[in-house]
Amino acid sequence: MRAKALETLLVGKGLVDPAAVDALVDTFSNDIGPQNGARVVARSWCDPDYRARLLADATSAIAELGYSGMQGEHMVAVENSDDVHNVVVCTLCSCYPWPVLGLPPVWYKSPEYRARVVREPRAVIAEFGLELADDVEVRVWDSTAEIRYLVVPQRPAGTDALDEAGLADLVTRDSMIGTGLALSPEAD
Ligand code: FE
Numbered sequence: 273m274r275a276k277a278l279e280t281l282l283v284g285k286g287l288v289d290p291a292a293v294d295a296l297v298d299t300f301s302n303d304i305g306p307q308n309g310a311r312v313v314a315r316s317w318c319d320p321d322y323r324a325r326l327l328a329d330a331t332s333a334i335a336e337l338g339y340s341g342m343q344g345e346h347m348v349a350v351e352n353s354d355d356v357h358n359v360v361v362c363t364l365c366s367c368y369p370w371p372v373l374g375l376p377p378v379w380y381k382s383p384e385y386r387a388r389v390v391r392e393p394r395a396v397i398a399e400f401g402l403e404l405a406d407d408v409e410v411r412v413w414d415s416t417a418e419i420r421y422l423v424v425p426q427r428p429a430g431t432d433a434l435d436e437a438g439l440a441d442l443v444t445r446d447s448m449i450g451t452g453l454a455l456s457p458e459a460d
Contacts, residue, residue, distance in 0.1 A: 359450030
């Protein structure tokens with residue numbers, strides 16, 4: 273409602289072209305989304321050199337695949353392992369890596385998620401259907417005004433025969449936020 277009211281006001285004052293707003297919304301609805309991040313993750317699973325570049329300088333490594341721009345200027349990739357599970361939040365508002373994940377889901381912006389995932393990450397993650405083992409360390413990354421995080425989920429077992437495109441199909445949006453895992457090939 274607030275966004276609509278703002279847009280009406282800005283268009284009315286001649287400060288914004290409604291066609292430009294439509295084009296932007298269309299781009300973020302159709303061209304930019306988790307499929308971009310999924311390609312980044314799948315590449316890192318297949319190419320050890322790319323993985324190293326991604327972990328060292330995610331902004332550049334992501335730009336190699338053609339993804340850059342607003343809300344992706346300072347990217348950091350955090351990789352899950354058998355011992356560590358990463359999850360991302362913006363406690364202040366709703367900062368989110370648009371070039372690789374598109375627009376944030378409603379729950380990511382909710383006050384409940386933003387407050388609770390910091391205090392009780394295991395419980396929140398469990399509510400998404402992911403029960404983490406007690407010996408897995410959970411790291412919560414709070415997005416800042418500058419930095420946006422991308423979780424690199426673990427490559428699922430039984431995927432040796434899959435090519436990069438097949439692997440990318442297993443990488444969900446939630447697995448790159450940390451509220452889920454990559455899909456198993458049999459569950460796909
Ligand atoms: Fe924010």
